[in-house]
Amino acid sequence: MNDAMVAARSDEAQLAVPAYTFRRITRLEQRLTRRFALADTAITLPRTGISYRIARPAAFDPLLLAAANDPEDHLPYWTLVWPSGIALADRVLMECEQFVGQRVLELGCGLGITATAAVAAGASVVVTDYAATALLICQLNALRNTGRTPITLQLNWRRPPFALWSWAQTPFAHVLAADVLYEERDVEPLLHLVERLLAPEGMLWLAEPGRPVARHFIEAALQRGWHDEVRQQAGPWYAPLDAGVIVHVHCLRRSR
Ligand SMILES: C[S@@+](CC[C@H](N)C(=O)[O-])C[C@H]1O[C@@H](n2cnc3c(N)ncnc32)[C@H](O)[C@@H]1O
Incomplete structure (x- = not known):
């Protein structure tokens, strides 16, 4: 280790990171801990066996209370570890040659487990979420685990901001979405958004745990000429309550 390297604190291991990365991690942790206490969780991806150290809010209930007056009735689901996010992270790493340099x-990055995998795979990643705090914690988790961060953009996919279209002047090769389809009102906006943002030959990777809304999205996509290849993943997942959840990881492309 040279002078520019310092040892980052870790329960599992002493990770050597450049000093500027360590300072960025500390600044992000400080910004987040002004809002709530952070807890650390080790997440192991079941297929690749890769482990990430993921920061998340230590308690859900205060954030639930704080969301009581949200104009869109948006609940802080971003604070939780979801099987779909884990399954999609695993799939990205298994297919990493498709992501490198892309x-x-x-959409809806939450804590950033999937984004961390995409950054690790060598992609140039833009993450979006309704919750500004999710974007911060996603940056922290990507930085801790890969030494790099995605670009962040806060948005409500029901009313996408102009900034999104300027990002999309060059269309995206891949769109990732893990467990974002649980409200019927999101089927049309999300399909419309993906159709505008994805390159014609691009792929939408959608991970979902069998919710009816996700099925409606897939049906609508198939009717609009998309082609679906789906694989199932059975965990094990992080939360004991998720035991038995089967995640469907769809790879959707437009038919030529
Ligand atoms: C169930 S969580 C899944 C998070 C993450 N993808 C994962 O699998 O761990 C759904 C995510 O979608 C985001 N989301 C929900 N509605 C949204 C909207 N209208 N616009 C943008 N993001 C939204 C939430 O804030 C949350 O991060």
């Missing part, structure tokens, strides 16, 4: 957009 422009990738993630």
Whole structure:
């Protein structure tokens, strides 16, 4: 280790990171801990066996209370570890040759487990979420685990901001979406968004745990000429309550 390297604190291991990365990690942790206490979780991806150290809010209930007046009735689901995010991270790493050097957009990044995998795979990643704090914690998790961060953009996919279209002047090669389809009102906006943002030959990677809304999205996509290849993943997942959840990882492309 040279002078520019310092040892980052870790329960599992002492990771050597450049001093500027360590300072960025510390700044992000400080910004987040002004809002809530952070807890650390080790997440192991079941197929690749890769482990990430993921920061998340230590408690859900205060954030639930804080969301009570949200104009869109948006609940802080971004704070939780979801099987779909883990399954999609695993799939990205298994297919990493498809992602290296590619422009990738993630919709609803949450804690950033999938985004971390996409950054690790060598993609140039833009992450989006309704919750500004999710974007910060996603940056922290990507930085801790890969030494790099995705670009972040706060958005409500029901009313996408102008900034999104300027990012999409060059379309994305891949769009990632893990467990974002649980409200019927999101089927049309999300399909419309993906159709505008994805390159004609691009791929939408959608991970979902069998919710009816996701099935409606897939049906609508197939009717509009998309082609679906789906694989199932059975865990094990992080939360004991998720035991038995089967995640469907769809790879959707437009038919030529
Ligand atoms: C169930 S969580 C999944 C998070 C992450 N993809 C994962 O699998 O761990 C759904 C995510 O979508 C985001 N989301 C929900 N509605 C949204 C909207 N209208 N616009 C943008 N993001 C939204 C939430 O904030 C949350 O991060």
